[in-house]
Amino acid sequence: MKKYWNEAPNGYRETIHKGLMALKDCDRHMSRGKGTKADNVEKLAQEIRTADAIVIGAGAGLSTSAGYTYSGERFREWFSDFAGRYGFHDMYAGGFYPYPSEEEFWGFWARNIYINRYMEPPKPVYRQLLSLVKDTDYFVVTTNVDHCFQKAGFDKKRLFYTQGDYGLFQSMKHQKTYDNESWVMEAMEAEGFVRGEDGLFHKPVRGTVSMEISASLIPRCPDDGSEVTLNLRSDDLFVEDEGWFKASAAYADFLHSHEGKHMLYLELGVGANTPVIIKYPFWQMTKENEKARYACINYGEAFCPKILEDRSICIDGDIGEVLSRF
Numbered sequence: 001m002k003k004y005w006n007e008a009p010n011g012y013r014e015t016i017h018k019g020l021m022a023l024k025d026c027d028r029h030m031s032r033g034k035g036t037k038a039d040n041v042e043k044l045a046q047e048i049r050t051a052d053a054i055v056i057g058a059g060a061g062l063s064t065s066a067g068y069t070y071s072g073e074r075f076r077e078w079f080s081d082f083a084g085r086y087g088f089h090d091m092y093a094g095g096f097y098p099y100p101s102e103e104e105f106w107g108f109w110a111r112n113i114y115i116n117r118y119m120e121p122p123k124p125v126y127r128q129l130l131s132l133v134k135d136t137d138y139f140v141v142t143t144n145v146d147h148c149f150q151k152a153g154f155d156k157k158r159l160f161y162t163q164g165d166y167g168l169f170q171s172m173k174h175q176k177t178y179d180n181e182s183w184v185m186e187a188m189e190a191e192g193f194v195r196g197e198d199g200l201f202h203k204p205v206r207g208t209v210s211m212e213i214s215a216s217l218i219p220r221c222p223d224d225g226s227e228v229t230l231n232l233r234s235d236d237l238f239v240e241d242e243g244w245f246k247a248s249a250a251y252a253d254f255l256h257s258h259e260g261k262h263m264l265y266l267e268l269g270v271g272a273n274t275p276v277i278i279k280y281p282f283w284q285m286t287k288e289n290e291k292a293r294y295a296c297i298n299y300g301e302a303f304c305p306k307i308l309e310d311r312s313i314c315i316d317g318d319i320g321e322v323l324s325r326f
Contacts, residue, residue, distance in 0.1 A: 011251030012162055012277075015141070019280030026283050026305035033304060033314030040313050044266075044295050045326045047313065051264035051293070054133055055255070055285075057278035058142040058149070061269020061298055062129075065319040067122030068146060078111055081211055091116070103212035109230065110187035110213065114201065116146050117166035118184060125320040126152035129268075132326055139254040143274050145232055158254075160247040162277055163238075168231035170239040171221040177231050177241045178222060187213050255285070263292040268319050271301060286311060297322050 033040065048054065069075075071090035076083070079094060088094050091112055099105040126148045140149055141160045147167055149159050168177040192209040193201040203209060221228050231239060240248075265282040283305055286294040295313040296302045304312035315322055 008245060008249040009252035009256070010245070011141075011160065011248045011253075011255065013248075014252055014255070015278075015281040016276055018284040019276035022280040022284035022287070022305075025287060026280075027307060029306040030303045031306045031309040031312070031314070032302065032316070033312055034309060037315060037317065040315050041322060041325050044297075044313050044315065047264045047293050047295065048132055048136065048266075048326075050262070051136065052261040053137040053139075053254075053258045054264045054266055055282070056129070056133070056138060056140045056142075057265065057267045057270060057282055058140065058144055059268070059270035059274075059278065060144060061271060061301075062125065062142075062319055063121065063144055063146055063148055063269070065123070065269065065299075065321075066125035066148060068116060068148070074115075078115055079108075081209070082108060085211070101212065102218050103215060106187065106218055107191060107210065107212040110184055110191065113166045113180065113184050113230075114188055118181065119200065120151060121146075121148055123320055124152075125323065126154075128320065128323045130154055132323065137258075139251060141251055141278060143270070143277055157250060160251045161244075162248075163233040163274075164231040166230070166232075169219055169228040170231040170241075171223065171226060171228050172237050172239065173226050174221065174223055175239050175241070176223070177239055177243070178228070180219065183217075183219050187217060190214065190217055260289060261291060263289060265292060265294045267294070267296045267298070269298055270296075271298075283308060 035043070070092050075090055079091065082094055083089060086097055088097060094108055095112065099108065130152050139158050139160070140154060141162060142149065143163045145161065145164050145166050147165060150156055167180060169180045170177045188201045190210070190213050192204060192207065194204050196202050219228050220226065263285070265286055267279060267282055270278045282294055286292045286308055293311050293313065294304055294308055296304065297315045297317065297319050299318055300316060302314040302316040304314055
């Protein structure tokens with residue numbers, strides 16, 4: 001399989017190269033786009049109907065629109081005990097906290113993975129998006145790790161999760177990944193959560209839940225019992241496994257097979273953390289293809305290079321609210 005990995009096209013690296021080119025080719029003058037919001041919603045609907053193919057680039061803002069918030073009421077519901085003991089106020093901060101033991105570290109992550117990977121998002125934004133593109137030739141590239149696209153019914157062969165998957169553990173020793181669903185469910189029960197008639201875990205009516213799991217439940221590599229960690233791209237130890245490379249190759253093949261066609265590069269909720277993976281490559285690919293169009297829906301961050309203004313659609317707003325207008 002290593003031979004396949006070396007020979008197959010790598011969409012991830014190819015598009016990052018495009019993103020770096022955009023920093024040179026797309027000037028620093030930015031535009032909020034032309035036209036009213038209502039006009040732009042109609043323009044985008046028309047582009048979705050008429051494009052030869054659509055590349056959807058999704059960031060954290062899409063999952064936020066779907067209700068996968070990392071702070072506020074959702075955080076308090078599931079992590080009030082951690083907040084009370086350690087003083088952090090969102091799941092992101094909790095993921096980096098230096099817990100005093102592995103048992104508590106994995107106690108936190110069992111809950112975090114469960115609610116952000118195995119529970120359905122509170123709002124049907126992903127399903128709304130699928131209803132709009134399901135009859136179109138599409139591909140999805142995303143920096144999200146919550147698997148919401150696949151849960152909503154998007155074709156697995158048309159998805160590329162560039163930064164990992166909450167549903168996988170990785171062994172750095174073996175450069176392999178492992179499904180973690182059964183472990184997550186066992187850990188949730190071990191913490192004292194109760195599965196209801198709806199099939200979901202809930203806090204017990206009486207009693208409290210534990211913030212840690214037993215030492216025997218700490219996840220280990222099934223091959224040799226060595227240490228595992230989350231399959232999230234946070235450093236250079238991230239494991240790009242066989243599935244990752246196949247998805248990267250599929251993304252490259254999709255882009256190559258549609259060169260010069262009427263493409264819609266639809267960016268949804270991509271922020272400033274990793275713009276070189278989606279935002280900048282989308283700008284560059286639009287610039288290189290006169291038939292292409294770039295569209296961005298983002299709350300407070302919808303913009304494009306001035307040189308692409310006439311071929312861009314920028315919509316400032318909540319993604320779910322915008323999609324419901326189609």
